[in-house]
Amino acid sequence: MVERHPLLKAMTLTLLALSLVFALGPIYLALCSASATSQQILVHGLALLPSSHLGENLSAVLHRADVGHMLLNSCVVSLIVVAGKLALASTSAFAAVYFRSRIRHIVFWGTFITLLLPLEVRIVPTYAVASDLFEPLHTLLLAMTGLQLHVSLNLLDSYAGLSLPLMASATGTFLFRQFYLTVPTELSEAARMDGAGPLRFFIDILLPLSKANFAALGTIVFLTTWKDYMWPLVATSRPEMRTMALGISTFLPTETGQPPEWNLVMAAALIALAPPLVVIGLTQRWFVRGITGVGK
Amino acid sequence: MKTSARFHGRWTPFALGLPQLALIALFFYWPTLKGLWWSFHLVCPFGHCSSFVGFDNYLRELKDANFYASLFSTAVFSLFGVGASVIVALVLAWMVELHQRSGRLFRYLLIWPYAVAGSVLGVILRVASSPSIGLMGYLNSVWPGFWQPHLNGTQAMTMVVFAFAWTQIPFDFIVLVAALRSIPADYMAAAAIDGAGPLRRFIDIQIPMIRPQLFFVATMNLIDSITNSFAIVDTMTQGGPGGATNILAYKIYRDGFIGLDLSGSSALSILLMLLVLAASAVQFVVFERQAKREA
Numbered sequence: 118m119v120e121r122h123p124l125l126k127a128m129t130l131t132l133l134a135l136s137l138v139f140a141l142g143p144i145y146l147a148l149c150s151a152s153a154t155s156q157q158i159l160v161h162g163l164a165l166l167p168s169s170h171l172g173e174n175l176s177a178v179l180h181r182a183d184v185g186h187m188l189l190n191s192c193v194v195s196l197i198v199v200a201g202k203l204a205l206a207s208t209s210a211f212a213a214v215y216f217r218s219r220i221r222h223i224v225f226w227g228t229f230i231t232l233l234l235p236l237e238v239r240i241v242p243t244y245a246v247a248s249d250l251f252e253p254l255h256t257l258l259l260a261m262t263g264l265q266l267h268v269s270l271n272l273l274d275s276y277a278g279l280s281l282p283l284m285a286s287a288t289g290t291f292l293f294r295q296f297y298l299t300v301p302t303e304l305s306e307a308a309r310m311d312g313a314g315p316l317r318f319f320i321d322i323l324l325p326l327s328k329a330n331f332a333a334l335g336t337i338v339f340l341t342t343w344k345d346y347m348w349p350l351v352a353t354s355r356p357e358m359r360t361m362a363l364g365i366s367t368f369l370p371t372e373t374g375q376p377p378e379w380n381l382v383m384a385a386a387l388i389a390l391a392p393p394l395v396v397i398g399l400t401q402r403w404f405v406r407g408i409t410g411v412g413k
Numbered sequence: 414m415k416t417s418a419r420f421h422g423r424w425t426p427f428a429l430g431l432p433q434l435a436l437i438a439l440f441f442y443w444p445t446l447k448g449l450w451w452s453f454h455l456v457c458p459f460g461h462c463s464s465f466v467g468f469d470n471y472l473r474e475l476k477d478a479n480f481y482a483s484l485f486s487t488a489v490f491s492l493f494g495v496g497a498s499v500i501v502a503l504v505l506a507w508m509v510e511l512h513q514r515s516g517r518l519f520r521y522l523l524i525w526p527y528a529v530a531g532s533v534l535g536v537i538l539r540v541a542s543s544p545s546i547g548l549m550g551y552l553n554s555v556w557p558g559f560w561q562p563h564l565n566g567t568q569a570m571t572m573v574v575f576a577f578a579w580t581q582i583p584f585d586f587i588v589l590v591a592a593l594r595s596i597p598a599d600y601m602a603a604a605a606i607d608g609a610g611p612l613r614r615f616i617d618i619q620i621p622m623i624r625p626q627l628f629f630v631a632t633m634n635l636i637d638s639i640t641n642s643f644a645i646v647d648t649m650t651q652g653g654p655g656g657a658t659n660i661l662a663y664k665i666y667r668d669g670f671i672g673l674d675l676s677g678s679s680a681l682s683i684l685l686m687l688l689v690l691a692a693s694a695v696q697f698v699v700f701e702r703q704a705k706r707e708a
């Protein structure tokens with residue numbers, strides 16, 4: 118605005134600086150302690166200034182049995198979910214917007230209702246399904262025909278089991294639906310007039326137009342999948358299938374045991390938060406766009 | 414959308430929507446139905462036998478003092494968590510918008526916390542709040558035995574609420590900054606010419622203008638506080654001390670996976686689902702009313 122308020126400006130700037138201390142404080146603390154030695158922390162408490170042992174702590178953590186696996190698992194699962202979710206959300210939204218058939222309503226509302234069913238409220242039965250994918254089929258067959266099936270497919274401790282239940286999403290479908298509704302209708306009219314079928318229109322016209330949406334949603338989905346904790350917790354039992362966000366808790370000292378190595382705990386935390394931080398730092402525009410897009 | 418812009422074909426949309434619908438049926442609808450079925454049956458620990466018991470599981474939960482303790486923890490957690498997230502994010506967004514030049518830097522840095530998973534933050538804060546080596550340790554040298562989040566329920570709840578707000582603020586902040594920026598500059602300029610200072614404009618123009626987005630972030634936070642707070646609780650307090658942070662989402666997991674009480678856990682799930690449903694319904698109704706008023 119035009120007018121000058123030096124006092125207000127100074128005060129708000131101080132508050133902003135203070136809030137930055139709170140916002141980045143935990144990341145900074147992790148960095149400082151991850152660069153200290155174990156003795157240093159046990160004697161002087163948590164480090165408030167960086168020291169010079171970051172490299173050796175990081176390599177100590179990375180050499181510990183499972184951290185390499187965890188990082189790999191997090192990357193693989195996040196990328197599978199990103200690819201799957203983008204494909205599912207864009208095609209479902211296309212089905213829900215660009216057709217005359219009543220079925221588009223089924224597609225839309227069938228997806229919409231999932232908003233009311235977060236993982237946390239169906240965690241135990243979802244685990245049951247993942248432990249035997251054919252269980253619904255068994256139950257239905259048994260109830261309707263009395264037949265008993267003897268096939269089962271256990272998805273626990275597999276990449277499929279870690280990623281498939283996270284793939285379907287209402288928010289992604291909404292994001293694409295909102296976008297498709299802003300695309301001028303003349304485009305699809307013209308395409309139809311030129312004799313293009315729905316798939317041709319989708320692939321040749323709509324997909325190239327939605328590049329920005331793919332980038333935005335992809336960034337958000339990557340971050341949320343990387344940060345996910347609850348599903349990996351129940352869907353994995355073998356240590357080498359753990360993801361980074363889950364595995365971090367195994368670094369906390371147990372009640373009995375050797376003196377805790379806080380510097381290594383914090384180094385592991387640093388490793389777990391670095392990749393998403395890089396993603397946010399580099400793709401901020403897409404990321405912000407994804408969030409405000411979902412928020413509309 | 415005009416009909417002439419839509420494609421014919423009955424089965425194409427079905428085929429396009431089918432993959433997602435199949436996954437939803439498998440991982441959303443079926444588990445929900447199964448949970449509903451479990452909640453009306455007494456199921457043995459591994460789910461292989463069961464007998465119908467009607468509403469007994471619900472009555473058992475509703476008569477259990479632990480349920481009310483957990484409900485109370487959830488209410489406290491949600492109220493303070495959502496309140497803190499929205500208010501802090503709103504004030505931050507307003508301050509950032511006041512500073513045209515330096516605002517950009519703050520806007521960039523203040524969303525970094527979005528990168529930190531709840532579990533990672535939980536681990537960091539658990540170390541940072543440890544009475545022996547943590548930041549609050551000095552309080553204990555002034556008042557011996559004051560800071561004990563592993564024994565004191567209020568302190569544990571404060572930590573969990575702080576962690577929750579910390580993870581939610583970046584999202585709220587981004588949405589609210591975008592909302593503030595979408596207010597036409599003329600309104601603000603006209604108010605400034607009429608002599609309204611920045612604070613007055615904030616209260617009388619900016620807040621009323623972004624009310625829909627404020628409401629949106631509040632309900633998103635509320636739903637997240639009911640459902641998405643698991644990682645924080647699991648890494649920081651495990652529901653303790655003495656159940657002080659045993660919020661419903663955590664209790665469902667504990668009862669189901671550790672207590673192996675599938676029936677009770679399912680009855681709780683259904684009750685929690687009703688809470689989510691209520692929160693979403695309120696959101697939907699308010700948005701519909703808003704849309705009608707604008708139309």
